[in-house]
Amino acid sequence: MRRPEEPRIAPTARRTVLAGFLGSTFEWFDFGLYGTTAALVFDEVFFPAQSTAIGSLLALTTTAVGFFARPVGGLVFGHFGDRAGRKKLLITTMLLMGIPTVVIGLLPGYATLGAAAPVVLLLMRILQGIGLGGEYAGAALATIESVPDKRRGFFGSIPQLGNPVGGVLSSGLVLLCTWLSSDAQYEAWVWRVPFLLSAVLLVYTLVVRTRLAESGDFARLQREGGVEKAPLVALLRGHWAPLLLALGARTADAVTGNVVGPVVTAYVVTYLHRSDSIGIIGTMIPSVICLPMMLCLGRLGDRFGVRRTFVWSVLSMAVTAFPMFALLQTGTLVWMVLGITVFRLCNSAQFAVQSTFLAELFPTEVRYTAVSLVYQVGAIVGGLTPPVAYAMLVACDGSPWWLALAVVGSVLFSAACAAAVGRRFTRAPHRTAEAPQGDGADLAEGTLRP
Template identity: 45%
Template structure:
């Protein structure tokens, strides 16, 4: 019996979701192995003449370059995504990220070429940031614009699941290499293997991504010849407050996340003097739980609205951050794992509805550019600075309380922005927010 049109449509949506999830997981794998390697070995290999904590700070500074590049990638690839289509851009971003990551795996260290080693490292990190900056918007929009209106929160949350999957892959491979090699061998060559694996994984991702169709909503825009000549100009002119709200709504989520999954490695290993496996394995367990939590909170945002779920996560994370460090200070792995799992539970409550929440703030013709700008600009002030600020605060005050206060302050900003933003779960994606009504109208 031949499939009905409805069955074929569901199958197409599922294919889009799988393609977006696989591609995003690989991109985040590439992005995260850099962050974890920066915490574990880059201070020794690329900044060997500095004190360990200072070397780590410098390694995190190169890590931050990727976040600085992400808004540029979001603007550039958002422009072409709004003019040429989501699918084509997603192929390019995945390829760019894969090549940059593979090349990091073959970079000579400071001992071999001196200052050129960190320079090349920064260059590759910049290319990684460009790729990821364009990836997020396209992956989210493909799922958001391809499925049913009442499941947008769930559908858009699947690319978000790529974050914990990428984290699992990155930390899992690094943990495996640490287990099968000696400490000296890991520093010499073991850390390179996860970067080199990216070349193989990207080929798989490209094959899957090339098999999907373009977003239906974008095709409608093309059919009506409604593409915008300069999407970024249109976004800045017509939707400035929505970009600012998107930035604010994301910053706290970013700071909390990178404190919970990246700075935790520095804190546990460098500050507490515990084995790196404690932090890596705790993050692995928490990331595995998040794979299920993120889509669950996406479903809840479809049922109860984006803002209530988002706010629950923000308030919960702000309260938990103090208990988080208190549990780390016990030095017991079970409690460290518990601290990280609960922390990522609250993060998932924000991250699950975040993709649909931000994307729904903008109309189809500039959605790629607008959502990418808001999301990626927040990364500069959020994820890029979080490890650097946290290390600096720990070095200055010698207490985790300073880091906790920093996280709470930024989460407070996020809470305010979510409260000021409109509820987007019931809006019509065909409508223009600039003309939707007095409460949602932007300054033109």
């Protein structure tokens, strides 16, 4: 329930919040579906000539390709998003993510197309990455910039809910498909069903996005004539310090989100010789639990500060990394799922306020470029994580402790960078006077300056 002192949200802003949530849901449905399916069957479908371990490594490497394409999309869409506005690009990003997902569901395997099959798979993955590279910042900023400043922590957490919701949808569909079919049937054709069903979510999201209004912050920037002609140049010239700290702060999420996803699933199947459904169940349970938790953390960010909430949430992952792998090694279903669940909840805690935390570091005229660059360069680290982490498991003959130590190191590094933001930067008012608060679109912003 909205407290009396909280500013009201206009209908146009509500549509923007919904559009951001739907786009984020599709984004994480798309990438979660690919990562899970790649860990389960892509080694047999697209790389059947390799051993089980090497085939899994190659399949996870195709996951990384999409991550490497994301910075390209982030720079391209960030440039035009800072010059032309947020809403104009959101339909294009959805098409670039959605169409390749459907094509993957129709793509014949190695047995039919030979070497062309993995090549086309990589091409579709690249297009997905380019679209996703522009989607995250556009959806998050359109939401954050359209609501009152005092409620940006809470509403900024709503697009982040797309992560667990998309994860539940993708994992639920994969789990249902594995339960309703034999291993041979799933490998032959059933794995394609969730990819094809994604067309329903794609069409609905596109319909919603055709009715969007421009975000409040950018609309005001246009009225003031403050739009940057070269936002990347302006970002690197005048905001390099917060850019570097933001890149460091994003590292933990990029690493841990991919370790606890496809890497843990592959580890459970290959080295613990347990059902692949354990990793899927361990994704679905925390994805449901974290929904109210993330909204509460958004409110805490509004009350106690987004940076402080972000730092403590990041540190919680350092505490739970080793226990997660210890519980996995018990071989008991309940303890294994509990370990994955607790670690995923800690990851979701920092993710709830991440977009608002990043948006506050940069002024409107370079914000789309900056947030896209931070998120997508971090995605390169995330894209490298599955093959590197799995290679560590192969080198250690399935022992997870060096991998757990690497996870803790990345978490502590990110927490230090996020904490440094508070020590080196202070909030300064926008250079223009605050406009009247009507629909939440004409609110004065605060940016972090050296």
